[in-house]
Amino acid sequence: MSDPNPSKDRIYAQPLERVGGFVFDDSVASVFDDMIRRSVPGYAMTLSLMPLIAKRYAQEQTRIYDLGCSLGAGMIAIANGSPESTSLIGVDNSQPMLDRCQANLALAIDKQAWELRCCDILETPIENASVVLLNFTLQFIPVERRLELLRSIASGLNPGGILLISEKVRFPDPKAQQDLFDLHHDFKRDNGYSDLEISQKRSSLDNVLHAETIEEHKARLSDAGFDHCETWLQCFNFVSMLAIKKPK
Ligand code: GEK
Numbered sequence: 001m002s003d004p005n006p007s008k009d010r011i012y013a014q015p016l017e018r019v020g021g022f023v024f025d026d027s028v029a030s031v032f033d034d035m036i037r038r039s040v041p042g043y044a045m046t047l048s049l050m051p052l053i054a055k056r057y058a059q060e061q062t063r064i065y066d067l068g069c070s071l072g073a074g075m076i077a078i079a080n081g082s083p084e085s086t087s088l089i090g091v092d093n094s095q096p097m098l099d100r101c102q103a104n105l106a107l108a109i110d111k112q113a114w115e116l117r118c119c120d121i122l123e124t125p126i127e128n129a130s131v132v133l134l135n136f137t138l139q140f141i142p143v144e145r146r147l148e149l150l151r152s153i154a155s156g157l158n159p160g161g162i163l164l165i166s167e168k169v170r171f172p173d174p175k176a177q178q179d180l181f182d183l184h185h186d187f188k189r190d191n192g193y194s195d196l197e198i199s200q201k202r203s204s205l206d207n208v209l210h211a212e213t214i215e216e217h218k219a220r221l222s223d224a225g226f227d228h229c230e231t232w233l234q235c236f237n238f239v240s241m242l243a244i245k246k247p248k
Helices: 026-039 043-057 074-082 095-108 143-156 174-190 196-204 214-224
Strands: 063-067 085-093 113-118 129-135 159-169 226-233 238-244
Touching: 026 043, 026 095, 043 074, 043 129, 043 159, 043 226, 043 238, 063 074, 074 085, 074 095, 074 129, 085 095, 095 113, 129 143, 143 159, 143 214, 159 214, 174 196, 214 226, 214 238
Parallel strands: 063 085, 063 129, 085 113, 129 159
Antiparallel strands: 159 238, 226 238
């Protein structure tokens, strides 16, 4: 029988003999919108506030980068608050994501110029930028390479430019870590994921997604050359931060 809802995430619904490491392949890209909305508390709220943030910080005649753009949700949100003279660059190393992103952007962005690049964000030069988005992507970059990426972003931002960064985080206090971890799983259960799906997905992300504490992120952002960094949204163990490069 054919699947009545092919875009619903059922990737981990059946028991797997061996759970492999999570990859952003075609099966993930085809259900990604459903997966991220049912898995990341606050995801829709994060996107809904981005136009407001862009309105304040996006500068005329500059570039806006979305590093790890997936299906383009962040690019569309930021485009909504940015001047028409900005151009948007989406970067992702998953071609199945970018194929769908291309179709989504063609329907949603008609005021600004935009382009997509299929490459590693660690190899992406950042130039003349006023807004850079790392929405739940830094967590997939090896920890030892995160500083070099943030340095390259800081140096490619114009004075007064911003990095918007969202991450899954962990907490130094073991009780807080356990409570927020449990609440995140309650959130997933409440959104229709079974215990089997939750546990198989968790195993697949084990060596792929490395969460750090808010303090670790703030210290690295400061090291990389950002002058201010504040949390502007937190939902359980998911956090969005705003890092600002000093204005001239
Ligand atoms: C959203 N920002 O909807 N280079 C390029 N892309 C990468 C790399 C890399 N080294 N590593 C991972 N990706 C999106 C959600 S998802 C978050 C971002 C999640 C890409 C990967 O292919 C995927 O599309 C994205 O980063 C992470 O607001 O799945 O939790």
